[in-house]
Amino acid sequence: MTSMPFYVSPEQLMKDRADYARKGIARGRSVVVLGYDKGIAFVAENPSRALHKVSEIYDRIAFAAVGKYNEFENLRVAGVRYSDLRGYSYDRTDVTARGLANFYAQILGTVFTQESKPYEVEIVVAEVGDDAEDDQVYRLTYDGSVADERGFVAMGGAAETVETGLKKGWTPGMSLADALALAVGLLGQDPAGGAARELTAAQLEVAVLDRERPRRTFRRIGGSLLDALLSKDDPTRDAPSTDDPTPGPHDTLTGGAPARDDSTNPETQRPDDPGTEGSDG
Amino acid sequence: MTTGPDAGRLPAAYLSAGSSSFTEFVGAHAPHLLPSRRVLPPGSTLEAPHGTTIVTAAFEGGVVMAGDRRATMGNIIANRDMEKVFAADEYSAVGIAGTAGIAIELVKLFQVELEHYEKIEGTLLSLEGKANRLASMIRANLAMAMQGLAVVPIFAGYDLDRDAGRIFSYDVTGGCYEEHDHHSVGSGSLFARGALKKLWRPGRSSDETVSVAVEALYDAADDDSATGGPDVGRRIWPTVAVVDNAGVRFVPDDELRGVVEAVLARRDGNPGGAR
Numbered sequence: 114m115t116s117m118p119f120y121v122s123p124e125q126l127m128k129d130r131a132d133y134a135r136k137g138i139a140r141g142r143s144v145v146v147l148g149y150d151k152g153i154a155f156v157a158e159n160p161s162r163a164l165h166k167v168s169e170i171y172d173r174i175a176f177a178a179v180g181k182y183n184e185f186e187n188l189r190v191a192g193v194r195y196s197d198l199r200g201y202s203y204d205r206t207d208v209t210a211r212g213l214a215n216f217y218a219q220i221l222g223t224v225f226t227q228e229s230k231p232y233e234v235e236i237v238v239a240e241v242g243d244d245a246e247d248d249q250v251y252r253l254t255y256d257g258s259v260a261d262e263r264g265f266v267a268m269g270g271a272a273e274t275v276e277t278g279l280k281k282g283w284t285p286g287m288s289l290a291d292a293l294a295l296a297v298g299l300l301g302q303d304p305a306g307g308a309a310r311e312l313t314a315a316q317l318e319v320a321v322l323d324r325e326r327p328r329r330t331f332r333r334i335g336g337s338l339l340d341a342l343l344s345k346d347d348p349t350r351d352a353p354s355t356d357d358p359t360p361g362p363h364d365t366l367t368g369g370a371p372a373r374d375d376s377t378n379p380e381t382q383r384p385d386d387p388g389t390e391g392s393d394g
Numbered sequence: 395m396t397t398g399p400d401a402g403r404l405p406a407a408y409l410s411a412g413s414s415s416f417t418e419f420v421g422a423h424a425p426h427l428l429p430s431r432r433v434l435p436p437g438s439t440l441e442a443p444h445g446t447t448i449v450t451a452a453f454e455g456g457v458v459m460a461g462d463r464r465a466t467m468g469n470i471i472a473n474r475d476m477e478k479v480f481a482a483d484e485y486s487a488v489g490i491a492g493t494a495g496i497a498i499e500l501v502k503l504f505q506v507e508l509e510h511y512e513k514i515e516g517t518l519l520s521l522e523g524k525a526n527r528l529a530s531m532i533r534a535n536l537a538m539a540m541q542g543l544a545v546v547p548i549f550a551g552y553d554l555d556r557d558a559g560r561i562f563s564y565d566v567t568g569g570c571y572e573e574h575d576h577h578s579v580g581s582g583s584l585f586a587r588g589a590l591k592k593l594w595r596p597g598r599s600s601d602e603t604v605s606v607a608v609e610a611l612y613d614a615a616d617d618d619s620a621t622g623g624p625d626v627g628r629r630i631w632p633t634v635a636v637v638d639n640a641g642v643r644f645v646p647d648d649e650l651r652g653v654v655e656a657v658l659a660r661r662d663g664n665p666g667g668a669r
Contacts (some may be wrong), residue, residue, distance in 0.1 A: 169513055190514055191408040194419050197510050201420075201502065202427055223403050360554055360639040362518045363484065 127256075130231045134255035137233025141179045143269035143300055146237045147283060148248055149292040151351065152323045152330070153239050156296040159318040167320045169331035169364070171196040171208045173241050175322050179269035180234035180255075188217060188236060210240030214251035214259050222257025231255050235268045241322035241330055245285060271304040278302070290342045290350040293319065297343060314339040321352055331364070332356075338368030416510035417503065417531065429499045430534035439542045443472035445497060447582035447614045447621040448479065448489035450550045450561050451594055452575055453603040456638030457550040457559025459487045460607035462582070462615060463630050464622030465494050474622060479633040481642040483508040486524055486551030487635040491580030496538065497545040500531055507531075521553045525562040525570055533568025548579045552637045559637060582614030582621035589613035589667075600636050604645055608632055609657050609667065616665075624654040 142158040144166055155167040155177050166185075167177045170192050178185035195216050200208045217236060225231045232255055240249045250262040265283050267275035278299040287295070297317065301310040319334045326332075334342065334352055341349035349368075356363040407423035417428065425431045434440075443465040450459045461478035464471060472494075479489040480501050488504060490497035507527055511519050519527070528549050535545055549562040561573040576594050578586040589610040598606070608624075611632050615623030624631055631650040636643045645653075661667050 163516075165516070168516075187409055187411075190411075191404065193510065193513050194408055194416075194423075197416055197506050197513075198420065198424065198427075201416075201506050202424075220404055220409075227403070358640075360485075360552070362512070364516070 130225060131256060134225075134231045134233050138180045138235050138255065138268075139270050141269050143267055143271045143275050144177050144179050144237070145265065145267050145275060145279070145296040145300060146177055146239055146250060147265035147279065147292050147296060148245055148250075148285065148287075149289045149321075150245075150286045151289065151325055152241050152321050153248055153250070154289060154292050154296070155239075155318075155320045156293060156300065157318040158300050158312060158316055160316050161318075165318060167318055167333075169329070170213065170238070171200065172205060172328050173322060173324075173330050174208065174210050174213060175239055175320065175331050176236060177239070177268070178234055178236040180232070184232045185234045185236060188220065188232075188234065191220065192217065192238075210238050210249045210251060214238045214253060217253050218257045218259050220257075221253060221255060225256045237262075237266050237268065239322065241324045243324065267299075271300075271302065274302055274304040275299045288350045289321065289352055293342055294345075314343055323352060323354070325354055333365040335365050336367030338366055341368060414511045414514040415527075416507045417527075420503075428534075429496050429503065430531070430538070432538065434538065434541050434543070441467055442543065443467045443494040444620070445476065445478045445491050445494045445580070447578065447580035447586055447611060447618065448491055448548050449578040449583075449586045449590060449607050449610045449614075450489070450548055450573075450576060451590060451603050451607050451610075452550075452559045452561060453598050453600050454596075455557060455559065456552055456600060456636060457487075457561060458600065458603045458607050458634065458636050459489050459548070459550050460604070460611055460632050460634040461489050462611050462622045462632055463625075464620065466620045471622075474625065474628070475630050477633050479635050480505070481635065481644075482524065482549070482551070483512070483518075484641050485518070485554065485637060486521065486549065487637050487642055488528065489548045489550075489579070490545060491547070491583075492545040493538075493543040496535065496543055497547070500535070500545055500547070504528055504531060518554070520555070521551045521560055524551065525549050525572075528562075529564060529568045529570035531568075532564050532566070536567055539566040546579050548577060550637060552639060552641075554639075557639065578610065578614070580614075580621070582611075582618035585617045586610040586614040600638065604634055604636065605653050605657070607634060608650070608653050612657055612661075613667070624658070626654070626658075 144157040146155050157166040159166050168189050170176045176189055192213055196208045236253050238251045242248045250266055252260045252262050252266050265279045282295045297312050301312045319339055321332055322330045341347040352366055357367055405423055407419055420427050445465050446462055448461040459479050463475045465473040465476045482488045482504055488501055544566045547564055553560050561577050563571050563573050563577050576590040593606045593609055615621040631647055631654055634645040
C-alpha cells in the first residue's frame with residue numbers, strides 16, 4: 114500500500130503549478146506584438162473570426178493573449194470593466210497600460226498562489242504613445258510577474274524561436290507591411306525544425322493601435338486590406354487613416370474607398386477642434 | 395480591495411460572467427458612482443441649474459438634433475454656452491432638458507454604457523436597445539425626479555437596419571415613446587413644437603432640416619425666457635448634431651452662423667416669421 118505524502122514543500126508546489134501552466138501555454142499557437150512607424154501591430158495565428166486573441170481595452174490600450182480561451186476572455190472582460198470604471202470616475206487620460214498591467218498582475222498572482230489551478234495564460238497589455246518612445250508594452254505571465262518590453266514581444270508555443278527571429282529582423286520605424294511580413298514569416302516557422310508554413314490572410318488575426326487616430330485607436334485589419342499588406346507585389350504599405358465607408362461598426366479596416374466624414378467622437382464632441390480632444394463633452 | 399475571506403482577491407463583480415452592461419457592473423461594485431443611487435433628505439428641494447429646450451427633426455435617411463445653450467437657475471442665467479446635445483455613440487445623439495448636473499452625468503454614463511457593450515460584445519447595440527438602456531437609467535432616477543431633480547432626455551439615432559433616422563422621447567418615469575417626424579422637450583418645447591409643425595416637410599435635405607431646427611429654437615427663445623436665442627454679439631450658436639449613415643456630425647460654428655443670420659434676415663420686420 115502506498116502512503117500519501119503529508120507534506121509538500123512550497124518550492125515543489127510552486128514548481129508543479131508553474132510546469133502545469135507552462136505546458137498549457139506551450140500547446141497554443143503564438144502571438145506577436147511589435148512596434149511599427151505609426152503604432153503597435155498585433156499578429157496572431159487564429160483562423161476564428163469570432164473568438165479573438167487580440168482585443169480593444171480602451172482608447173489607446175489593447176490586449177493580446179495566448180492559452181486557455183475562457184481564462185483570458187475572463188481577464189479581457191475584467192480589464193474592460195477596470196478601464197471603463199477608471200475612465201468614468203476620473204478622466205479618460207487617467208487610464209494607463211501600467212495601471213492595467215498591475216491590475217492583471219494582482220489577479221494572476223492571487224490565482225496562482227490561492228486557487229487549485231493557475232491560469233494557463235500569457236498576456237500582453239500595450240499602450241500606444243504620441244511617438245514610438247512613449248509606447249508601452251507589458252508582458253504578464255501565469256504567475257503574475259510583469260516584464261516591461263521594448264519594441265516587440267512573442268508569446269505562446271513557439272515564443273523562443275519567434276523571439277530570436279524578431280531580435281534579428283526587427284528595427285525601429287519599420288512600415289506596417291514590413292512588420293507584418295516579418296511577424297507572419299516567423300509565425301510560420303516550425304520550432305522543431307521542419308519546413309516553414311506559408312500563412313494566408315484567412316489564418317491570421319491582425320490588429321493595430323494607430324497613434325495618429327484621435328481617441329479610439331484600435332482597428333482590426335482584414336479583408337482585401339490585409340491581403341494587400343501581406344502581398345509583396347502590392348504597393349500598400351500602411352493602414353488607411355479613415356474608416357470603411359459602409360455604415361456599421363468600424364472596428365475592422367478592409368480597405369474600402371475612404372469616403373466617411375471624420376465624425377463620431379463621443380466625449381470629444383468636435384474631433385476637429387484642437388484643444389478639446391480628450392476632454393469630456 | 396476588500397478584507398475578510400476574499401482578502402487579496404478581486405471583487406467578484408470584475409470576473410462575473412454574462413453581463414455586458416457597465417451600469418450593472420458599477421451598481422454591483424461601486425454603487426456610489428451611479429447618479430441614481432444618491433438620496434436627498436426627505437422633503438427638501440434645492441435650486442440647481444436647469445437646461446432648457448431641445449428639438450429634433452427627421453429627414454430622408456437621418457435626423458437632426460439641436461439645443462439652445464442656456465442653463466437657468468430660477469431667474470438667473472446660470473450658463474450661456476452650455477452644450478446640451480451630445481453624441482451618445484457613432485450613430486446616435488442624446489439631448490437633455492432638466493437638472494443639468496444630473497443630466498450631464500447621466501449622458502456620460504450612457505456614453506460609457508454603449509462603448510462598454512461594444513467592446514465586450516464586439517458589436518453595436520441596436521437602436522431600440524440603446525433607447526431602452528436610456529429608459530432604464532431615467533427610471534432609476536425617479537426618486538430624485540420627485541424631489542425636483544428631474545431629467546428628461548430625447549434620443550435620436552440612425553437605424554442601421556431600416557436606413558432611417560428615428561426619434562425617442564421619454565417621461566420622468568422612464569417611459570420611452572417613439573416619435574414620428576419631429577419632437578421637442580424642455581421649457582420652450584411648446585413653442586418649438588408649434589414652429590416645427592408649420593415648418594417641417596417630409597423629403598427635405600439635412601441642410602434644410604438644420605435650418606428648420608434652428609428656426610424652431612428661435613421661436614422657443616422668443617416666448618420662453620429660459621431658452622437662449624442665438625447670441626450674435628458673443629457668437630454663441632445653438633448646438634446642432636446631424637445623424638445619418640455616415641455617423642454623428644456636429645455642424646461647425648461658421649456654418650451655423652450663416653444659418654442663424656439667414657433666419658434673422660428672414661424675420662427682420664416680420665418677427666413671427668410668417669410666410
